[in-house]
Amino acid sequence: MEQKIQEFMELVKARNSHEPEFLQAVQEVAETVLPYIAGQEIYSGKNILLRMVEPERAITFRVSWVDDQGEIHVNRGYRIQMNSAIGPYKGGLRFHPSVNMSILKFLAFEQVFKNSLTTLPMGGGKGGSDFDPKGKSDAEIMRFCHNFMAELCRHIGPNTDVPAGDIGVGAREIGYLFGMYKKIRNEFTGVLTGKGLSWGGSLIRPEATGYGTVYFAQSMLETKRDSFNGKKVVISGSGNVAQYAAEKVLHLGGTVLTLSDSSGYIHDKEGIDEEKLAHVMYLKNEKRVRISEYIEKYPNAEFHAGEKPWNVVCDVALPCATQNELDGDDAKALLANGCMAVAEGANMPSTPEAVSAFHESKILFAPGKASNAGGVATSGLEMSQNSLRISWTREEVDERLKGIMKNIHDVCVSYGTEGNYVNYVKGANIAGFVKVADAMLAQGVV
């Protein structure tokens, strides 16, 4: 099997040699899914995983826009339409200077498995731009979003491809994107999710990724007859996912000790309570400043410039910032400090070395494609509400989200149990694969 995996990866590398993040995501899936395929007659000779690693379509386009000084800038826009076997392409848009083909293909590939795990009819896609929203005025953001959508609108639609937010794309950007789509196409449809409540959005969508991550971690803790109550929790990031993961940890009786951004992390030994979290939301969502400003209001907290929070003693770690933010040394530090569970809110935040360390020490470890699936699942619920032209209550959406997260947890357990340990990576990859693979088999070679 080792050799089969190596041969498969050689083929993928030959085509994608300059895409390290994409190769990293594929390697992890190959290591768990190829041994499973080998024991399943129906997949024999069908090259399904090889077909799944090739995007159905990868679109790149120019986005020109004018800044407040009248200067013209050019960015690159992307949409990767990875797999539509089980539904329209679905996945976020990321605006960050690091965005490139490798990062978007890894995200789109992960999205295929994640969306399948939700059990909702959504294929996988991802897109974005190397545009950097930091320091831009509202007017500049609007002009960029409008020009981005002026091209993207040709390639998406409520039954074709339904983008949403990701890093650098939140409620404000979705508004500008939706406005331009509606103007050009002259149709009011659920073409984007994460919309405002008065124009087709769903309650709980902003909270869903963070809440879902904590619901998943809660299910893992329950397998050890444990809970969040009284747990010390370390969280990275301070954006959408981190904020609502922190909120749900507080609801469940845990203590949140850290939050971070790309400039460093804050450590509040007294705990980031609801009032302090509201201040973080103000700093990040309205004032749009660095997390270091937290200590101006709460001087008992510390700011550690240029560092990550993984050396802080904790029971549970929730990486909620970005890919590869938690490496092998960080994992060792968490384990040495007694961390018992890690649930990824971000996409692929743990490096392969970190994941191996978690597995070797047999702690609870949830990969993002399972634990952060609550965001896209609730996007799926937003699509359903748009199609039915109704709005569910907060409680209704939250109950559905809880049910979906519990179901994802349980399916990971059933495919990932190895003796008395649950390998959630294996469980998520195989369970996500099976539904897509079966649909691809049924649809023939297309």
Ligand SMILES: NC(=O)C1=CN([C@@H]2O[C@H](COP(=O)(O)OP(=O)(O)OC[C@H]3O[C@@H](n4cnc5c(N)ncnc54)[C@H](OP(=O)(O)O)[C@@H]3O)[C@@H](O)[C@H]2O)C=CC1
């Ligand atoms: N939003 C959603 O519904 C979903 C998001 N995710 C994933 O969750 C993660 C966070 O997304 P989201 O919260 O939406 O994004 P936001 O843009 O709201 O927040 C991103 C956070 O991560 C930090 N960050 C970004 N890049 C880096 C970096 N290179 N080093 C350190 N910190 C960094 C940002 O800090 P700074 O401001 O300094 O850049 C910010 O605090 C991503 O991996 C995303 O793909 C997964 C599922 C759904």
Ligand SMILES: O=C(O)CCC(=O)C(=O)O
């Ligand atoms: O809600 C969505 O469609 C996308 C969410 C997303 O980008 C993700 O799950 O990584």
